[in-house]
Ligand SMILES: Nc1ncnc2c1ncn2[C@@H]1O[C@H](COP(=O)(O)OP(=O)(O)OP(=O)(O)O)[C@@H](O)[C@H]1O
């Protein structure tokens with residue numbers, strides 16, 4: 001089947017991408033995630049790309065779309081585990097993952113999401129970015 | 137310049153992209169290219185096949201291992217018989233896209249690899265050649 005499993009963990013959704021995505025799979029994931037966010041009212045989406053060796057502009061756009069659609073539904077997106085070679089390449093390519101937060105690993109990503117949710121609940125107006133949040 | 141090996145792959149459908157990328161990785165690994173340089177080369181190659189599929193309905197890629205001045209490298213030539221590009225200078229600018237996209241493919245590719253050249257004749261097609269050396273210089 002052309003689908004990547006999405007795991008629900010409390011208020012978050014976790015997706016682990018194990019293979020280099022081809023287009024169909026990436027587009028399905030985008031649709032499935034959006035549907036799941038709206039159905040489960042998840043507050044955060046974690047996408048683990050530590051097994052992904054190539055992120056081109058197509059894949060980057062998919063990640064960006066997921067983040068902006070999720071945000072409309074009040075959920076934050078964190079991409080975790082990006083390989084250093086991939087990060088270096090993305091910078092040179094000129095691709096900024098707008099609206100996508102990044103973290104070193106799933107644990108750090110969870111922390112980031114928890115902070116964000118806490119902050120969102122505490123104060124919608126004086127929203128602040130936590131210090132360890134690195135937008136690429 | 138010496139040609140060490142030569143191979144070609146048709147790119148006709150989106151399903152051809154991943155096997156093509158794997159083929160490029162094999163070549164880069166064969167000459168001992170570092171991971172970062174492999175990643176740059178494959179990402180550039182991925183952008184160019186996507187353009188070929190999106191704007192020209194596909195084409196073919198020539199994959200070569202070459203050696204020049206004692207350096208080995210991978211040279212890829214992307215050839216299509218699509219509509220061609222009217223204004224190459226414009227197409228090479230960050231942010232220019234006729235496909236409602238980011239317009240990063242061509243200029244980004246140029247930044248990622250050591251050598252880049254593009255030829256295009258409107259109505260006939262487009263040929264892009266990139267070379268990346270083993271040590272990335
Ligand atoms: N093989 C090709 N045949 C015809 N036109 C092309 C080809 N490759 C690129 N172009 C033209 O050049 C423009 C710029 O290409 P480039 O790859 O930089 O951006 P893009 O494909 O539009 O967006 P992105 O790559 O960021 O998704 C394209 O919008 C298209 O008009």
Ligand SMILES: [Mg+2]
Pocket residue numbers: 183186187240241242
């Ligand atoms: Mg492109």
